[in-house]
Amino acid sequence: MNHSETIVAQATPPGRGGVGILRVSGPQAADVARLVLGKLPRPRHADYLPFMDNHNVTLDQGIALWFPGPNSFTGEDVLELQGHGGPVILDLLLKRITSISGVRIARPGEFSERAFLNDKLDLAQAEAIADLIDASSEQAARSALNSLQGAFSLRINELVEALTHLRIYVEAAIDFPDEEIDFLSDGKIEAQLNQVIARVNDVRAEARQGSLLREGMKVVIAGRPNAGKSSLLNALAGREAAIVTDIAGTTRDVLREHIHIDGMPLHIIDTAGLREASDEVERIGIERAWQEIEQADQVLFMVDGTTTRETEPAVIWPDFITRLPASLPVTVVRNKADITGEEARIEKVNGHSLIRLSARSGEGIEVLRNHLKASMGFAGNTEGGFLARRRHLQALALASTHLLQGKEQLTGTKAGELLAEELRAAQLALSEITGEFTSDDLLGRIFSSFCIGK
Template sequence: MTRKLPIIAVATAPGKAGVGVIRISGPQLLPIAEALFHRVLVPRQANLLTLRDAQGELIDQLIAIYFAAPASFTGEDVLELQCHGGPQLLELVMKRCLELGKAWGLVLAEPGEFSLRAYLNDKIDLAQAEAIADLIDAQSEAAVRGAARSLQGAFSNDINSLVEEITQLRILVESTLDFPEEEIEFLENAQARQRLSGVMEKLYALREGAKQGKILRDGIQLVLAGAPNVGKSSLLNRLAGEEVAIVTPIAGTTRDRIKESITIGGVPMHIIDTAGLRQTGDLVEAKGIERSWEALRAADLVIFLQDPGSTGAVDSATLTLKAQILEAIPPKCPVLEVINKSDLLGTPTANQNKMRALLISAKTGAGLEVLKQKILESVGWGGPQEGAIVARRRHLDCLDRASTHLEKSQQFAADGNISLELFAEELRLAQDQLGQITGKLLPDDLLGKIFSQFCIGK
């Protein structure tokens, strides 16, 4: 599944910095270190050393720290070199390490290979490994804290606790399979139904928390849609707090998608301002409109912006466009109907007060705070929670499938439909789904796909 050779990679981000870190992990590190620095390194001691090229010319004066297995991130011998952070300098250090390490098989690391080795050596489970990537990629303070909790094992502990409860229930059920005449008595005496209900309640709560965690991790793809000149770019600028889109009175000013990432209430929002949706003979604008429809097809939330004019009436063209948008967006994608330019409507009439759409003014900012609250409500955000974690789509899918299997097991334990064999089988399937989250029961091909999405050096 993974190579037994020593691997090397730059562990810090590309670009200039005060410090750049190079990480080496695997067997034969002590002889590699001795070849590099002509001395034996003591574990967990910082060493100020000089690295020279093949001609004896100075490359860098750096700090080297050696971590002996298994007391390291990967569970293998690890050598970390803290160099000066110039890209060209790091390239020279890498080149020299590969030259001298060639005799011991030193090779460049693949994406995520350090974390993969940590997982395979039982230093972390799969959910914790994913949390490392999520912590680095976190887009808000809440996401940072949620990823840190997952990395410390909060999410894994909840999963493992559920797995243990299901295991104990399986032991009871399967030990009774040879005595079919005692099925009803067993269910009553062992309180199997009550125990199953307790497991399901905990699983549902964990799933709801994971949904919030996915929002923290991935953010919300928020698409601003509507006819030309209804104020989509003005609303984007107002939400972003700066002029990121050109605004003019001319319809069709925005000819392509404009994306800006912000946070609303601690939730990352990826706002996409689209070209006005209309029929046009302009080839450039038509291409932008097609991209607008593509953005709608991938949206998590759509704000359908309208400009009914001073009368507050919504015309048939707007209703037709709304129907087209509803047909294009993903199932269950919420749509917020928003009427812009409320500053031009004057005193709201009784008819306007009955409108379901939210009245705002992107020009003055009126109604923006209410709109932000409606955005959070529409995506199911329950607000910052103590003990929140981050989660991925993969985790939610596993939790959903586990819930389905537990619901089926409940059916097979119901009066008049008792079948301990099927009860036990559905419990096993639910347990397998939960095991996939932490990596205890995961196909090798899926494991490789997950770690291939990590950065090199991670």
């Protein structure tokens, strides 16, 4: 990246609007101000000025804001022009600014990238800007704002600091064996290491919630034909999203609905009834159903309560349960409680959840909603939570793996040097989250997903 270049981009969405904003950042931002405005505005004051072309003919007039570096979003000199939101006017103004030597259109996310590289934001905070813009619920927006204000970064930095202290103690004991510190046997190292492992696990749990808020939980409704899967989709969606008939095999393809339960986004997926296919179209639908099931966060195993009294999934349909991934949470949903006379409720049966409800009448639907929220850790509010991305979860998982391997070295082989190396690797994994240690390739992928003017 060439930071000697000055960049410009539209910071408001494309199309017509009451206000259109152009943002300029870089060493020539002051020259842009003098050429377009005829003067350099007062720092951090709103000046109402004409915006002129290269013949000093007024293109528009509006508010000009001048932020000299390093006291700006990017850490560089920044000029912001707030004019009328017509696309023609904004395009003329963009052409005027880019006609100035050394000024070019910004790449997607380049303003945030410069803020990161100039230590105005860490990487997790920079990502939170995009997450705040893309938030699909109030809860997601609040959590993204918490991340932007540094809540997630603070948790990670505390872990890194704890690992730093632990590494200092371990490596000092290795380097100065004459001090007679039996750090492998006195229990202090193991106690500190266990504390760090527990704290990493806590942050992983919070990050998983943050990832679900950002990306949504994928819930697949699966079962035999005519069990009431489409009726359940409609009940959860609150509308007639799927065709419902008494004919078995009505649903032949995957149906998707995006809903929110108290701010938690869910991707509810209705699938074709699982059975021996009667034709090629149904066979394809069943194959797609299994693809969705294997990628789910949660499976609702729909059972027609009028056909069996069994509650154990392995007894109801052994072949179905055997094919499921071992780690996939399964909730048995006994449908048609309005016909069987069963009370709509949730209970635990041999370690799995069982919900009795009626998708047609709506009895027990609220029980299911609360179960979905609670099963993913959203039983309480997440006011102090933060958003997280898949790469954050992967980094935390990697750090946890290295810490557990380090504990094995400590308690098993008592190899101090190997313990120190595992601690170092865990610290590097955590540092990738905030960008303290991050490859240029990863930075490019992250910031390229941003809006042009961010």
